[in-house]
Amino acid sequence: MNSKLLQITAVTGALTCAFAASHVNADAMSEAMEFVNKYAMKVETWDGPVTGPQAKPEQTIVVLAGDLKNGGILGATTGIEEAAGEIGWTVRVLDGAGSVSGRTSAMGQALALKPDGIIINGFDSKEQEQGMQAAAQAGIPLVSWHAGSAIGPMDDVGIFANVTTDPMLVSESAAKWAFADADGQPGVIIFTDSTYQIAIDKADRMKNVIEELGGTVLEYVDTPIAETSQRMPQLTTSLLQRYGAKWTHSLAINDLYFDFMGPSLAAAGIKGDGAPINVSAGDGSESAYQRIRSKQYQQVTVAEPLNLQGWQLVDEMNRALAGEPWSGYVSPLHVVTTDNIEFDGGPNNTFDPDNGYKDAYKKIWTGS
16 A cells, blocks of 8 residues: 555544544533433422321421531521421421531530421431431431432431432533533533532532543542632632633532632633533522522532422421331422523522422321
């Protein structure tokens, strides 16, 4: 074979490889957006429980909130208070204020109050295992929100039901949106908090999805979510200096990380809708909605129906008090973007599906 033919063959082979790579990439982006769009649709159908025990009267419930500065925890707590008010229960909220010592103190206070039930709201079950064992010995039922990655009963730590969306689907949705938005070439920084097992699992899932699709994870940042106000401004500046334009997207396990990034991005001359584009795998806080609506340093949150989950927590607690099994319900997630944000905002400017969940629970509790 002469040299010119060799050159032609080499060029043809390179073009074939480039076309194949482009085709694979296009297929991956198409599949990614198909996956995302499935969870971006309006939620209008109730697929939760329609039967269960009537509400036990005059119960006192203590809510152990991991940190009420966290929009997800606050939203679920608000839902608990609203639902409990419908059936005449008394709710006492104790704020762990974002520290292990604060949550330990709150757990001690909860046990001293001898309530009818305790709701663990937004911290890892293993952290307060000793207090939870004491609750079990005292015959106090436990339900939880985000106490781990498991959905439903967590028998090893005595939790009757752990309420959450599917955290792996939440993470996959966030990662695939970022991949498609970057035309298949994202340079991603992931923010997580190893204090929480669920945060590690979500971040690992995002990392795996990005890398499996052929994107790049520039850095995996472990920084405490309770300290985002102090850490994120300087951390954002440092990461911009380190990676520059290679940093196309941020993926975080919670919206709270983005509450404190905007000023540093603005100071670097980055517009509100510019890169790096911030995408959160939960929880759909009010501040996240405001940022997405105004296109200011966040474009996506994979939201949970926080108010609905508060109602579910009350329903699961009622089932525990009645000695019945958990409901088996897994609440819906929702990919919130600038394109669909207007059709699902609830009264608190968060994802509150118009699927009749309040009427469904009230019918169960009243037996009507």
